[in-house]
Amino acid sequence: QKEVEQDPGPLSVPEGAIVSLNCTYSNSAFQYFMWYRQYSRKGPELLMYTYSSGNKEDGRFTAQVDKSSKYISLFIRDSQPSDSATYLCAMDYGNKLVFGAGTILRVKS
Amino acid sequence: EAQVTQNPRYLITVTGKKLTVTCSQNMNHEYMSWYRQDPGLGLRQIYYSMNVEVTDKGDVPEGYKVSRKEKRNFPLILESPSPNQTSLYFCASKGGTDTQYFGPGTRLTVL
Numbered sequence: 400q401k402e403v404e405q406d407p408g409p410l411s412v413p414e415g416a417i418v419s420l421n422c423t424y425s426n427s428a429f430q431y432f433m434w435y436r437q438y439s440r441k442g443p444e445l446l447m448y449t450y451s452s453g454n455k456e457d458g459r460f461t462a463q464v465d466k467s468s469k470y471i472s473l474f475i476r477d478s479q480p481s482d483s484a485t486y487l488c489a490m491d492y493g494n495k496l497v498f499g500a501g502t503i504l505r506v507k508s
Numbered sequence: 509e510a511q512v513t514q515n516p517r518y519l520i521t522v523t524g525k526k527l528t529v530t531c532s533q534n535m536n537h538e539y540m541s542w543y544r545q546d547p548g549l550g551l552r553q554i555y556y557s558m559n560v561e562v563t564d565k566g567d568v569p570e571g572y573k574v575s576r577k578e579k580r581n582f583p584l585i586l587e588s589p590s591p592n593q594t595s596l597y598f599c600a601s602k603g604g605t606d607t608q609y610f611g612p613g614t615r616l617t618v619l
Contacts, residue, residue: 403550405550407548431607433607435610440613441612441613442512442598442610442611442612442613443551443598443610444610445607445608445609448607487550487551489551491607494539494556494558494564495541495553495556495566495567496541496551496553496607496608498550498551498552499550500548500549500550501550
């Protein structure tokens, strides 16, 4: 079993839709939870960074962590074509990040 | 501008020909790391370094070497590349409790 599971998609939505991206994990030692966005032919860029259970909002993006269920989510409101990318969840464990496989998101105009 | 740079960005080589991918950061970060990214497998850590002259293996270190002689540089060395090392490679750095910042990637093809 992988430490981090993420639905690879692809996920295709119309412009303006609410997008929900999810990851589950098995290691309760993970302390920090991140979402990275990766455009084609680019390196991952940090989108959201959370530590505790609960919600964290930044503009159209909301990151949610449920440590009791070992489940994290990223919500994108009013999705735009420019949001089309691969979204990677990542979890900090000591000196390394453990990544999900990434979800490909396509927002159609 | 704070950044992580990698060179080359694209490389096609043949089996067994030694190569080095360079990584440099200008943020005075102590921690640096190398990842490879493969379809369906996400990013997997190859090696990391906590500071100068301190390196350790990640999840997939076989066939790779690293060195950390200076704080800003962390080259990845493939002594005898093989086709299964064809991949997209990313260098990353981190300062303190901050999260990791990634370079633009190096796409390597080994024929």
